[in-house]
Amino acid sequence: MKYGKTITVLFFAAALMWLAGCGGGEGTGEGAYQRVNLAMAVNGTDTQIDSLVANYFAELVVERSEGNIVIDVFPNDTLAGGNSTKGIEYIVTGGSDLGAYATSVLANLEPKISVATIPWSFTSYQQAREVIDGTGGEYYAQLLEPKGITYLGSFHNGFRQLTNSKRPVTSPEDLRGLKIRVPGSAVYMNVFDALGANPTAMSWSEVFTAIQQGTIDGQENGCSITKSAKMDEVQKYMTIWNYSYENDLFVANTKIWESLEENTRQLLRECALEACNWGRDKLEADEEALIQGFRDVGMQVDILTEEQLAVFQEAVAGVTAELKADYGQEACTAFGME
Numbered sequence: 001m002k003y004g005k006t007i008t009v010l011f012f013a014a015a016l017m018w019l020a021g022c023g024g025g026e027g028t029g030e031g032a033y034q035r036v037n038l039a040m041a042v043n044g045t046d047t048q049i050d051s052l053v054a055n056y057f058a059e060l061v062v063e064r065s066e067g068n069i070v071i072d073v074f075p076n077d078t079l080a081g082g083n084s085t086k087g088i089e090y091i092v093t094g095g096s097d098l099g100a101y102a103t104s105v106l107a108n109l110e111p112k113i114s115v116a117t118i119p120w121s122f123t124s125y126q127q128a129r130e131v132i133d134g135t136g137g138e139y140y141a142q143l144l145e146p147k148g149i150t151y152l153g154s155f156h157n158g159f160r161q162l163t164n165s166k167r168p169v170t171s172p173e174d175l176r177g178l179k180i181r182v183p184g185s186a187v188y189m190n191v192f193d194a195l196g197a198n199p200t201a202m203s204w205s206e207v208f209t210a211i212q213q214g215t216i217d218g219q220e221n222g223c224s225i226t227k228s229a230k231m232d233e234v235q236k237y238m239t240i241w242n243y244s245y246e247n248d249l250f251v252a253n254t255k256i257w258e259s260l261e262e263n264t265r266q267l268l269r270e271c272a273l274e275a276c277n278w279g280r281d282k283l284e285a286d287e288e289a290l291i292q293g294f295r296d297v298g299m300q301v302d303i304l305t306e307e308q309l310a311v312f313q314e315a316v317a318g319v320t321a322e323l324k325a326d327y328g329q330e331a332c333t334a335f336g337m338e
């Protein structure tokens with residue numbers, strides 16, 4: 001009960017900050033910015049990429065607006081009691097002004113948002129950047145607009161890798177029977193079903209303990225999240241296979257966004273894009289060091305060859321075809337999956 005009261009206080013504090021700043025719509029003169037406080041929600045911890053991008057964005061905004069625009073970042077979905085699904089709902093209703101969420105979470109609003117997670121859609125981070133900064137981003141914006149959400153940018157959550165406590169995984173046969181935690185998205189559930197594993201949907205906050213207790217055998221996530229969640233402390237084996245690309249979308253509540261002055265919106269959009277690209281650069285630069293770090297602490301890290309990957313790709317070919325059909329031609333075309 002005490003924690004619930006804390007969340008309520010934080011929620012109303014954020015609302016009052018917005019009313020005091022944005023609601024007043026106070027301008028500060030030509031070429032300057034209105035005084036406004038905006039609340040930005042992210043699901044990750046302080047050290048995860050969504051929080052890092054949000055904090056970098058906040059620093060850019062306060063500096064370039066000369067302190068007129070203040071972004072208050074709330075990690076761990078604090079405003080929504082730690083629940084990412086509720087965090088998305090808060091963006092829709094205006095409980096949070098801004099947010100950054102993985103497409104697998106945003107898919108609760110519109111399943112097609114997770115189209116880029118179809119297995120092996122991208123071969124590199126550079127390809128992902130180019131596609132999403134063009135037709136992919138336009139498609140995200142199109143999907144989010146009817147939900148009352150404005151799309152501002154995208155950054156890497158990372159190619160998803162696999163860790164487990166049982167054995168090395170270098171072929172589909174190695175996955176058989178392993179209990180792997182996955183997000184609830186149909187993409188991940190169907191892929192691991194096809195590979196003979198036992199995929200289990202579970203809140204991310206429960207995963208570390210579940211692995212310690214042997215309730216599940218492993219998880220799949222980007223290297224940065226795998227490290228920040230300390231999976232190297234409870235997992236022995238890691239497979240680098242880049243099987244699915246995951247990204248976070250930088251978004252805003254549309255009503256709140258449109259209530260801001262034009263030059264304020266322009267500054268926020270510029271800073272959001274810069275922060276997204278900063279996050280992309282950071283994640284790419286950090287990944288090689290993270291993989292070596294996993295090895296240094298005793299994990300067995302297997303980087304799959306093209307020949308090994310081809311076996312996995314063939315094993316899930318039917319699932320991939322079904323997913324493309326479900327998402328539809330427009331979605332596939334937007335992400336270069338002809």
